[in-house]
Amino acid sequence: MDTVLAGIEVVDTPLVHDAIELARSASEPYLFNHAMRSWLFGVLVAEGARPAPDPELLAVSGILHDLGLTDGYSAQERFEVDGANAARAFLKERGIPAHHIQVVWDAIALHTTRSIALHKEPEVAMTHSGIAVDVIGAGLDRIPQDKVRAILVEFPRLLMKKQFSGAPLRRGSPETSHQL
Amino acid sequence: MVRQKPATSYDNLLGDIGMRYVAGYTAPTFADFLENAPFAE
Numbered sequence A: 001m002d003t004v005l006a007g008i009e010v011v012d013t014p015l016v017h018d019a020i021e022l023a024r025s026a027s028e029p030y031l032f033n034h035a036m037r038s039w040l041f042g043v044l045v046a047e048g049a050r051p052a053p054d055p056e057l058l059a060v061s062g063i064l065h066d067l068g069l070t071d072g073y074s075a076q077e078r079f080e081v082d083g084a085n086a087a088r089a090f091l092k093e094r095g096i097p098a099h100h101i102q103v104v105w106d107a108i109a110l111h112t113t114r115s116i117a118l119h120k121e122p123e124v125a126m127t128h129s130g131i132a133v134d135v136i137g138a139g140l141d142r143i144p145q146d147k148v149r150a151i152l153v154e155f156p157r158l159l160m161k162k163q164f165s166g167a168p169l170r171r172g173s174p175e176t177s178h179q180l
Numbered sequence B: 001m002v003r004q005k006p007a008t009s010y011d012n013l014l015g016d017i018g019m020r021y022v023a024g025y026t027a028p029t030f031a032d033f034l035e036n037a038p039f040a041e
Helices: A014-026 A029-046 A055-064 A079-093 A098-109 A122-136 A145-154 A160-170 B013-021 B030-036
Strands: A002-005 A008-011
Touching: A008 A029, A008 A055, A008 A145, A014 A029, A014 A055, A014 A079, A029 A055, A029 A122, A029 A145, A029 A160, A055 A079, A055 A098, A055 A122, A079 A098, A098 A122, A122 B030, A160 B030
Parallel strands: none
Antiparallel strands: A002 A008
């Protein structure tokens, strides 16, 4: 089941819909938009990739990857792990098989660790790649400008640089910010 | 390893070793990447 979002054909299932609603309800608008753009950039990065990522797992991973930065899901661990744990609970409630849950957990837990994520499963690698496009512009030049514009119109950045540079300061404990 | 493959030291413990013990060692920061991202805001 597919639909079109920002001009891009994406998977449309109850699981993806629930993930979107979870991210929307948990996140500040700028963070929700970042999650959605990251997913869409990940879809574009994955075009033609072999092996191809599972589109539903790629969607859930991208959409939920920053739950650990939200008030509702920030817990005691580094934010990537808090987010991965929250996504695992979300998927377990919905009866998703354990090996699929593990892929999503890894994708979220490793989304800031480029040097490892790029060597893992396609879902993990392309979740990272989509996020990297949106946050630091890595690979942006390989995406057609009209597609970039459509994504930015559908999900505006809402001062993301400023917002994002402040988010880690607003919550969390310092001891989780310098783990190796 | 820090001297031979510095790019592999930026997000693990080797970076700390480089900062303290390798003359001239520098590592890019996420804050710089974020600020320099090719988006207006």
